Amino acid sequence: MKQDTMARADASSSAGHVSRAEPLDMKPAPSEGPVVLGLVNANLGFGERTLWHDLTLDVHAGEFLAVLGPNGSGKTSLLKTILGQQQLDSGSISFDGHPVRRGDRRIGYIPQQRIIPQGTPMRARDMIALGVNGHRWGLPVTRREDRRQVDELIDAVGARRYATVPVGNLSGGEQQRLRVGQALAGDPRLLLCDEPLLSLDLQHQRGVSELIDRRRREHDSAVIFVTHDVNPVLGMVDRVLYLAGGQFREGTPDDVLRSDVLTDLYGTPVDVIRSGGRIVVVGIPDSETHQHHDEGHRPAAETALHSEPVA
Numbered sequence: 001m002k003q004d005t006m007a008r009a010d011a012s013s014s015a016g017h018v019s020r021a022e023p024l025d026m027k028p029a030p031s032e033g034p035v036v037l038g039l040v041n042a043n044l045g046f047g048e049r050t051l052w053h054d055l056t057l058d059v060h061a062g063e064f065l066a067v068l069g070p071n072g073s074g075k076t077s078l079l080k081t082i083l084g085q086q087q088l089d090s091g092s093i094s095f096d097g098h099p100v101r102r103g104d105r106r107i108g109y110i111p112q113q114r115i116i117p118q119g120t121p122m123r124a125r126d127m128i129a130l131g132v133n134g135h136r137w138g139l140p141v142t143r144r145e146d147r148r149q150v151d152e153l154i155d156a157v158g159a160r161r162y163a164t165v166p167v168g169n170l171s172g173g174e175q176q177r178l179r180v181g182q183a184l185a186g187d188p189r190l191l192l193c194d195e196p197l198l199s200l201d202l203q204h205q206r207g208v209s210e211l212i213d214r215r216r217r218e219h220d221s222a223v224i225f226v227t228h229d230v231n232p233v234l235g236m237v238d239r240v241l242y243l244a245g246g247q248f249r250e251g252t253p254d255d256v257l258r259s260d261v262l263t264d265l266y267g268t269p270v271d272v273i274r275s276g277g278r279i280v281v282v283g284i285p286d287s288e289t290h291q292h293h294d295e296g297h298r299p300a301a302e303t304a305l306h307s308e309p310v311a
Contacts, residue, residue, distance in 0.1 A: 033061035035097075036190050036222040037082065042091035044077055050246035051077055055091070057241065057250060061189070062220040064213065064236050066227060066253075069243035070284070075226045078243075079192050082224070083107065096189060105186030108221075110212070112195045113176045118168035124178055125163045128153050131182030153181040157211055173204025180211050191215060193225040197232055205232045230257070231278045257281075 037059040044051045051074030059065055067075050080086040081093060084102035093100050095107065116122075129150050133143075154163050157177040162170060167178065176196060183191060193212060197205045213236045216223045225233060230240070230253070240256040242249045244265050249256050256262075257279055262270040270283040 033063070033220065035059070036061050036063075036095065037224075038092075038094045040092045042081075042093060043089045044074060044081065044086070045089055046072075046074075046077070052243055052248050053246055055248055059190070059222050059224060061222055062216060064216055064223045064225065064233070064238045065241060066225050066230050066233060066237045066239070067241045067243065068227065068230060073243040073245070075243060076194060079109070079194055079224070079226060082190075082192060083109065106189045108183035108186060108188030108191045110176075110179050110183045110191070110193045110196045112198050113172050113179075113200060115172055115199075116167045116170075116175055118166075120166065120168040122167050123164050124159055124167055124170065124174075125150055125154060127167050127175075127178045128157075128159070128181040128185070131185030149185065153184060156184065157181040158207070171204070173200050173207060176200060176204065176208050177211065180208060184215060187219075188221055190222045190224070193223065193227075195226055195228065197227065197229070202232075209233050209236065234277075234279065253279075 035058045037057075039055050039057045042055040042057075043053050051072075067078060069075055077086060081088060082095070082100060084100045084104070095101075095104065129146065131153070132146050132149050154160055157180050159174070159177050159181065162174060167175060170178075179196070191212065196208060196212070200208065209232050212223060212225070213233070215221050216236075225237075227233065230237065234253060237253055239251060240249075240253050242256050242262070242265065245267070247265055249261055249265055257272055259270060259272045262272060262281065262284075266285060268283065268285055270281060273280045273282060
């Protein structure tokens with residue numbers, strides 16, 4: 001797997017930048033675009049436990065990479081490393097050809113959905129405005145250019161109807177659209193998504209994932225999408241990075257989400273079942289549970305990648 005990744009990196013080094021005015025169907029495949037993020041022989045652990053070892057990976061402009069794996073496998077730690085909030089134990093990581101640094105606004109971040117309580121004294125447009133000017137020092141001063149950008153972001157995420165409504169009165173899906181707007185404020189080359197569909201109903205899952213995918217296609221942004229359930233975005237994914245037990249597998253969904261690959265990764269028989277446009281993984285060890293919030297105590301083996309069919 002690693003050799004394939006490095007081969008793609010060599011091929012991409014001679015590729016030029018793709019014009020955003022170029023028709024979408026004329027753009028090269030993501031693996032042929034410029035490298036946005038690169039990890040070389042990256043190692044990260046937590047205490048005495050290895051999260052991932054010898055990870056070499058290139059993420060290209062316009063690429064949608066889904067990061068899967070059980071709790072504690074290092075998915076969120078990977079995002080923190082990219083954001084410059086956590087240091088590798090060894091190896092290197094670069095963004096746009098330079099070492100990653102904290103606070104780079106060319107990297108957008110969409111967190112997990114958490115309900116904002118009613119009574120919060122902030123309108124929807126104020127929440128998006130934090131992504132525009134919240135990084136500046138001193139008292140917040142809204143300039144004409146800021147207001148124009150906020151209006152553009154409101155329209156981009158489809159929030160015009162409730163732009164002046166207090167955020168505490170909005171649904172979880174509407175609040176998550178505002179977080180997407182915040183993440184897009186810096187015109188990011190790389191968009192990091194940390195379980196952005198958690199606790200959303202199917203309609204809002206589809207809406208939020210389509211917003212992210214549209215940004216990728218129209219602006220050639222790379223997307224790294226951490227999720228416990230790949231089904232809502234399966235049709236958008238170019239590659240999968242699967243982390244488990246200190247190891248990883250990387251490739252297309254058809255390459256990675258297979259019984260033999262996951263059996264080898266987990267060291268125990270695992271079945272991958274495809275049915276009705278969705279993927280279900282059966283047989284993951286009890287100690288390797290996947291994160292799931294709204295599915296009660298259903299066995300982890302049945303909830304790992306299970307969702308409704310992709311529309």
